[in-house]
Amino acid sequence: MRIVHKIAFALAALAMPLAAQAPTQLQPKLTLAPKAATAAPAAAATPAGPATLTKSDVDAWLDGFVPYAIASGEIPGAVVVVVKDGQVLTQRGFGYADKKARLPVDPDRTLFRPGSTSKLFTWTAVMQQVQAGKLDLDRDINDYLDFKIPPAFGKPITLRNLMTHTAGFEETVKYLITSNPKILKALGPALKRWTPNRIFAPGEVPAYSNYGASLAGYIVERVSGEPFDTYIENHIFNPLGMKHSTFRQPLPAQFVKDMSKGYEPGSDDAKPYEMIPLSPAGALASTGTDMAKFMIAQLANGGPLLNPATAALMHTPQRSFIPGLPTMALGFYHEDRNGQTIVGHGGDTVYFHSDLHLYLDSNVGFFVSFNSPGKNGAAHIVRARMLEDFTDRYFPVTRTNLPTAATAKEHGAAMVGHYVSTRGAIHDWLKFIGVVSETTVALNPDNTITASSFVDAAGNPKKWREVGPWQWQQVGGNSRLHAAVKDGKVTAFLSDDLPQILLYTPAPASMNAAWLVPALIVALVIMLLTALGWPVIALVRRNYGYRAPLTGRALQLHRATRITAWLFLIIAAGWVWIVSSVDSNLEAFNGGMDIWMRVFQLLSLVAIVGMVLTCWNAYVAIKTPERRWTKYVWAVLVALAALFLVWLIITMKLLTVSLDY
Structure with a gap:
């Protein structure tokens, strides 16, 4: 992160x-x-x-x-x-x-x-x-x-x-x-x-x-x-x-x-x-x-x-x-x-x-x-x-210490959630950067709220106390945070720490990091275990002279699943490398990483084919009665992880025709 x-x-x-x-x-x-x-x-x-x-x-x-x-x-x-x-x-x-x-x-x-x-x-x-x-x-x-x-x-x-x-x-x-x-x-x-x-x-x-x-x-x-x-x-x-x-x-x-x-x-x-x-x-x-x-x-x-x-x-x-x-x-x-x-x-x-x-x-x-x-x-x-x-x-003024509004807990609870900035991208890979770094609003035990994007001089999220309907005052400071509301639901918020050149709006389900980030971590862990399990098991079998019962198409699908897991890990590592390269050399934004983006997009196309084979492998595993239940449960988990990762690649615009962003 x-x-x-x-x-x-x-x-x-x-x-x-x-x-x-x-x-x-x-x-x-x-x-x-x-x-x-x-x-x-x-x-x-x-x-x-x-x-x-x-x-x-x-x-x-x-x-x-x-x-x-x-x-x-x-x-x-x-x-x-x-x-x-x-x-x-x-x-x-x-x-x-x-x-x-x-x-x-x-x-x-x-x-x-x-x-x-x-x-x-x-x-x-x-x-x-x-x-x-x-x-x-x-x-x-x-x-x-x-x-x-x-x-x-x-x-x-x-x-x-x-x-x-x-x-x-x-x-x-x-x-x-x-x-x-x-x-x-x-x-x-x-x-x-x-x-x-x-x-x-x-x-x-x-x-x-x-x-x-x-x-x-x-x-x-x-x-x-x-x-x-x-x-x-x-x-x-x-x-x-x-x-x-x-x-x-x-x-x-x-x-x-x-x-x-x-x-x-x-x-x-x-x-x-x-x-x-x-x-x-x-x-x-x-x-x-x-x-x-x-x-x-x-x-x-x-x-x-x-x-x-x-x-x-x-x-x-x-x-x-x-x-x-x-x-x-x-x-x-x-x-x-x-x-x-x-x-x-x-x-x-x-x-x-x-x-x-x-x-x-x-x-x-x-x-x-x-x-x-x-x-x-x-x-x-x-x-x-x-x-x-x-x-x-x-230009000093005398500030009135307004009392906390009676609706502080109710309105604070309504504010809780993940928010995306309207100044962002949804048609290219920058969309994913926006998702994994969303603003989160939390309700504190004292009915104040915090919004992770707004911090004090020590880098700690500011605390906000509601002093009017959908209006918050910074605790111990002068900043204000207001929300726009329709039918009792928050549609946007902003602090006067920023001008109205953007708004924070509730993240839609398809861009909500509250579930996307944990799901991504779980999916990658499944792929990592699957990928590492292949060479480890192969070494164990060679050491003990054990031959797997899989043959023919079942064996081919089994191997395709492992190859697909490696592909997803390479793609994930590749995008991390692209992001870190841009961080160390901003000239990379000017087309320097385009060839590598294309490489990882090509691998993504291969991974989509691999996802299909992984789902086929899960189907075969379920239909094979002599397999232990743990075998087909894991096959299903790998297939679901592959499905999610392909959905994420497409939804987060990591696979695009254009490289304009």
Whole structure:
């Protein structure tokens, strides 16, 4: 299971999706918080009463927080920028942009990779074209494309769907990130290579999509007549004076010397520059100073980028799928807390981890980026703590300790079960990764609940106490968890630790790990005993000169059953090896393991034939009266195990025509 959880973490890093406050993921359950409490920094003490949002106070707070956080989390460097009332309040570099050269982070010059925060530039470009009358948020996007998104669910996809991640696309990771420039294609060909399957009707379910964001960037390219990266330069970077920012890949030569290195935890070796083939989803490289200019423009009702009406529309909450929790705006997601209207976006590449938050009511912006995930994913918990502590320090509120609801036990029991993320895949092998790492909700003896995907700084599941109908408050914390309910049954839940870019929904029986994982273990144990029993018994018989009574067809079926058991074990080991290979080398996502996937799929086809022979062997065993009952009972168990494994291979999409995922 350790490998499964590691690949789930890798998928999250690749997909660059989550908010700063998000401690966990998406489709697979992820523990993004550090495993040890020591990796969570102790924040500088908040003074009695509200602190004054001044440069000196923010600097004092940062000095008491960030150096310890990055040191204990083994993060080489970070940049932090705070803006207020149209000016940079403070901008700070911490640690190193290059560890070996001992080059410090400089907010003015050092470029970081904001990851999915790049999407805010894509969405701003879309809104510029809406403002110009060239795009309509509610028109079929096929009207703007030179290829067609295949029809599904009888509803067209709109730009509003793309901007709220409700287009219904399933998760994709292939060719999402690379260090090999040969993999890069122009945006149009990259999008046309493969269109992901749609698993939800447009507008009905949030499911974060990098492909959808990139479609939006391509639409801007199409209607403007300018390549996407050129458009961003001409219409966002240049008007704002962002001279140290680029979407171009590979990184242009003039920026190379100022680009921060990216690091794996505990390593002094810099990693290659990460490139995003679907560039509008996360290819930005920028300095803290330049990101400040973008924040100031957004806070100034669009500044030189958008008119006030368009900027207000962009920040307006859209449809909410979980009552009472902050929802998506157009591209931004709401992070409202402490009475403040806050919009923002997080971003992750493999090595860089960032967040941007805009306090719209107070004309304040906050950006942070780290050049490593840190030990046990420390960067994620540091980001979460920075948002929480900054908000509590400068916009404090008095919290009421609400009593536990009388329905706590009843509603807690209704929540119990296994849940899958709507941001996932059901048409390829990633489906199985999602199943074995599902989120589980449990009811505790004190009628609180735990949801395994949401953990505290020590890596322990948070406890939640119901304080209102289907509304839970974190015990000893400020997070909330709400559920959507229909006819008394939970249909989805989410915590405000995550934006509404995904939901957790009850796992259907065919994807419920509560029985699938134990059944898989039992089936593989049966196959292991069957496979090992063949050579062991053969050696015993040879030693004692014993000849088995089986002959002819019965003997052939007996041997076919043993061969089939070995096949299933090889297939299982092969997929474990594929997953572990991807974990150690993410370039394997870009087709490097395709040949081996085909090998194990071919073996799966042979195993299906073997399953038929195994069932035939069980039939013969039952019909042979001289056999001991243990013989035919075992033959039946082996046949049932083979049937289950074939069903699992097919259901979990380990056997597919396409190798797109």
